[in-house]
Amino acid sequence: MADASAPLPLALSLGDPAGIGPEIILRSYLQLKHGAQPFFVTGGAHVLAAAEEHCGIGCPVVVISDPAEALAAFTDGLPVMKGPAGDPRYTPGAPNDEGAALALHSLAEAVRCAIASTAAAIVTAPVSKAGLGRVGFEYPGQTEFLAEVCGLDPEDAVMMLAGPSLRTVPLTVHVALAAVPALLSPELIVHKARIVAAALKRDFGLAAPRLAIAGLNPHSGEDGQFGDEEARFIAPAIAALQTEGFDVIGPIPGDxxxxxxxxxxxxxxxxxxxxxxxxxxxxxxxxxxxxxxxxLPIIRTSPDHGTAFDIAGKGLADPGAMIAAIRLAGTMAAARADA
Incomplete structure (x- = not known):
């Protein structure tokens, strides 16, 4: 029987099995198996076992049928949930629709576990947007999918990139650069800044978050010589946030x-x-x-890189960003539990 006082495990989605996801998950387990918050993978046991053998990683795979089994299994090997029968063959560097379907199943299952509170957070391995699109995924990215599944408007889910010395938030994401000025508004900036500040308090333990807001144009417009978006949209948003009591500076030139x-x-x-x-x-x-x-009502992190099909299966993939994503998910989950 699982220890009711033990922290919930983290759920990892496999990502595209033809990319570096399987390798970096396996290598992350080897580095985190002692002392880290336990985690499990939502499907792809055969792919992971094949990747382990192909790359000579030396990481045992333990098949589990329920997330609650992950805590005990974690000491023996990488726990992997049973998935649909018939994993595709492991074909590193050669993506296909069967692999994309497995990636989508694994993502959906990880989210289901988080929503059902059988996982403390989800960590998503890299996917191919084109591959997912071929198997019916109709979202620009995983962020938009997560927002809808959690019952939120896409504008309520905010992407943040976090490293040891820097956190950045793109206010517009997967759109053409030419479309950006028309998408900006004081309301958009204020709305997303509020979400960022609240998350920095709740998930990162910052009692009084400090936000900096970038300008859009060179030299933040140089008093209108290089564009007026700073005066029309960005400065009014900063003033509104400051009036609400937020610690905000800007607009600061991007350079x-x-x-x-x-x-x-x-x-x-x-x-x-x-x-x-x-x-x-x-x-x-x-x-x-x-x-x-x-x-989001659930915690989601992901390594900030792509599938890297060109190096998949060659033993060149660095698991550092996946390890950082797993550690951060655990830290965020602990912050929410203590709140």
Whole structure:
């Protein structure tokens, strides 16, 4: 019988089985099996066993039928939930529809466990958006899927990239750069800033979060010479947030926001578009960057990199970001439990 006082395990989704997901999950277990919060994988036992043999990782796979079994099984090997019969063959670097279907099943099962409170949090391995699209996944990304499953509007789920020394939030995500100015508004900025501040308190233990908000244009518009979005949208949003009592600064030019001295003045930087937020994280903390979804009733983290089909199965994949994602999920779960 499971110990009622023990923390719930974390649920890991497999990701695309043709990518580096299976390898980095297996290698993460080997580094975290002593002292870390136990976790289990939602499906793909045969794929994981094949990946372990192919890459010579030396990680036993233990099949379980219920998340409650993960705590006891974790000392013996990587616990993996039974999935649909007939896992696809392990084909590293060669994605196919069968593998994408397994990735989608694993993602949905991990979310189900978190919503049912049989898992403390979910950690999602990298997926192929194109592959998921071929098997009926109709969302721009996993973040939008999670919002709908949790009964939220997509704007209520906020992507944050977190590393040891930097946290960034893209206010617009998977859209063309040319579309960004039309999507910005004071209401959008204020809404997402509130979600970020609340999550930094609830999940990261920051009593008084400090937010920095980036400008959109070079030199934050240079008093209108290079664009007026700062004056029309960004500055009014900052003023509104300050009136509500939030500790917010900006708009700060993008070329100054991520200097070492500037990074010491805030806990999270809100950026106007995808690359403005992701480039600094990937440049500074690629192997430890974690994608966190804020604003959900469940906890979700993910390594901040893709499937890397080109190196899958070659023993080159670094598990650092997956390890960081697992550790952060456990830390966030503990913060919520103590709240």
């Amino acid at each position: 100054a926001l991520f200097t070492p001295r500037m990074r010491a003045t805030y806990d999270a930087a809100l950026c106007m578009y995808h690359d403005q937020a992701l480039i600094p994280i990937k440049a500074l903390e690629f192997d430890e960057g974690v994608n966190v979804t804020l604003g």
